[in-house]
Amino acid sequence: MQRSKNLLNEVNDLVGSDDKGLLTKGKKFIIPNFSEEAEMLEWAGVSFGEENTFKLGKSIKRLAMMSGADSLRFVGKIYGTQRDYWLVAGRLNQPEEAPADKNVEDRGKGVNSLVYWVTDNLLNDWIQLPDCHPDWITQARQIKHIFTGDLNATVDSNPQFSGKERHLLRATLARIFSATSIVPKELFVTDEDTGDIKFNEEYTPPDTEALKDLKNWGNLMKPILKNGRTEFVTPEGKPEDPEFDPEAALADLKAAEPESEMERFRDLEQH
Numbered sequence: 001m002q003r004s005k006n007l008l009n010e011v012n013d014l015v016g017s018d019d020k021g022l023l024t025k026g027k028k029f030i031i032p033n034f035s036e037e038a039e040m041l042e043w044a045g046v047s048f049g050e051e052n053t054f055k056l057g058k059s060i061k062r063l064a065m066m067s068g069a070d071s072l073r074f075v076g077k078i079y080g081t082q083r084d085y086w087l088v089a090g091r092l093n094q095p096e097e098a099p100a101d102k103n104v105e106d107r108g109k110g111v112n113s114l115v116y117w118v119t120d121n122l123l124n125d126w127i128q129l130p131d132c133h134p135d136w137i138t139q140a141r142q143i144k145h146i147f148t149g150d151l152n153a154t155v156d157s158n159p160q161f162s163g164k165e166r167h168l169l170r171a172t173l174a175r176i177f178s179a180t181s182i183v184p185k186e187l188f189v190t191d192e193d194t195g196d197i198k199f200n201e202e203y204t205p206p207d208t209e210a211l212k213d214l215k216n217w218g219n220l221m222k223p224i225l226k227n228g229r230t231e232f233v234t235p236e237g238k239p240e241d242p243e244f245d246p247e248a249a250l251a252d253l254k255a256a257e258p259e260s261e262m263e264r265f266r267d268l269e270q271h
Contacts (some may be wrong), residue, residue, distance in 0.1 A: 030071040031064050033057075037074070048077070055122040060088055063117060063126045067092065075116075075177075078169070080149030083120040085169065089177070090115055103134050103233060110222065110230035111137065111174040118169065120149050127151065129170045134228025136163055136171035174224065181220035182268065184211065188220070190264060197264070218265040225260055232260060 034057040041047065048056065056074055064072050072090035092115040093108070105112045111134070117126035143157040151166035161168055189200045210216050222230035232253050237244025254260045 031060055032073050034060060034074060052122065056086070059086075059119070059122045059126070063088060064090075067117070067126070067128070069115070072117075078147055080120075080147040083149030085118050085120060085147065085149060086122060087173070088117045088126065089173075090117070101133065103227075103229065104131060105134075105229055105231075107131055111178070111224060111228070113221065114177065116170065116173050118151070118166075127166075129166060129173075132170050132174045133163075133167070136161075136167050137174060137224060137228035138226070140168055140171040140175065178221040178224045178230075182217050183220045183265070185216050185218045185265065188265065214268050217268055219268065220265070222264050223259045223262055225257055 035053065038048070038053040038056075060072055060074060063069070067090075069090040069092045072088055074087070075089045076087050078085040078087065091108070107115065111132045115131075116129045118129060119126045139159065139161050142159050143155075143161060145155055145157055145161075145168060147169065148165060151164065151169070153165040155161040155163070155165055155168050184206065186200055187203050188197045190196070191198050206216055224230055225232070227233075232250055234246050235249040235253070237246060237249075
C-alpha cells in the first residue's frame with residue numbers, strides 16, 4: 001500500500017512538473033518534441049512503448065527546468081545487468097570552476113562538448129555525469145565491461161580502470177558520440193574568430209536523393225586522439241633543459257598522429 005502511494009506521488013510530481021516553474025523564471029531552453037521523435041524511432045523499428053514515451057517527454061522537460069541547461073535531447077538507453085540507463089545530452093553554460101587537471105578539456109569543448117544526464121527510473125531525478133577525464137577514455141579503450149546499472153559500481157577489469165562505473169559510462173558516451181554524430185555537409189561552419197561551430201545561414205538543404213549519398217554527410221565531432229583528448233596539450237620542458245622547444249615538440253606530436261589534423265566536418269570515410 002505504501003509503495004503504491006509513493007509511486008502515485010512520483011507520477012503526480014512528474015506529470016505536474018509543467019506547472020511548477022522550477023528554477024525557470026525567465027529561463028528559456030530548447031528541447032525537442034519527444035512524442036514526434038518517438039514516432040520516427042518507431043518507424044525505424046525502435047520503440048519504448050507508449051508509457052515510457054510519455055514519461056520520457058515529461059521527465060526531460062522537468063530536467064530542463066531543474067538543470068538550467070540551454071538545450072536537451074534524449075540520446076539513448078544502455079541496458080545493464082541490474083538496471084538500465086536512460087540518457088540525455090545537452091549544453092550547460094552555467095559558470096564552472098576551471099578543471100584542476102590541465103589535461104581535462106573545458107566544458108563545451110572536445111570530449112566535454114556535451115553534458116550528459118542519466119537515470120535508471122524515469123520517475124526519479126536525473127544525475128549529471130562528471131566532465132570526462134582523458135585517462136578514462138584511454139583506459140576504456142583497453143577493456144570490455146558489461147554495465148550493471150549502478151553508477152557507483154566498481155569496474156573489475158584488466159587492465160585496471162581508475163574510476164567507478166559512472167566514469168566508464170561517461171568515457172563510453174564520449175567515444176560513441178565522437179564516432180557516430182553526423183550532419184549534412186555544410187550545415188554547420190566554424191567561426192573563424194572564436195573557433196566555435198555555428199549554423200550556416202547560407203545552407204541550402206539538398207533533396208532526398210542527394211542525402212542518400214554518404215558523400216553529402218560529414219562527422220560533427222573532432223576525432224578523439226590517443227591521449228583521450230581532441231587536441232594536444234603543449235608539452236612543457238624541464239628547467240634543466242633550456243634548449244627545449246615546446247612548439248617543435250607539439251609539431252612532433254601532431255606529425256605522429258595525423259588524426260589531429262583532420263577537419264571537424266570531415267567525410268564519413270575519415271574516422
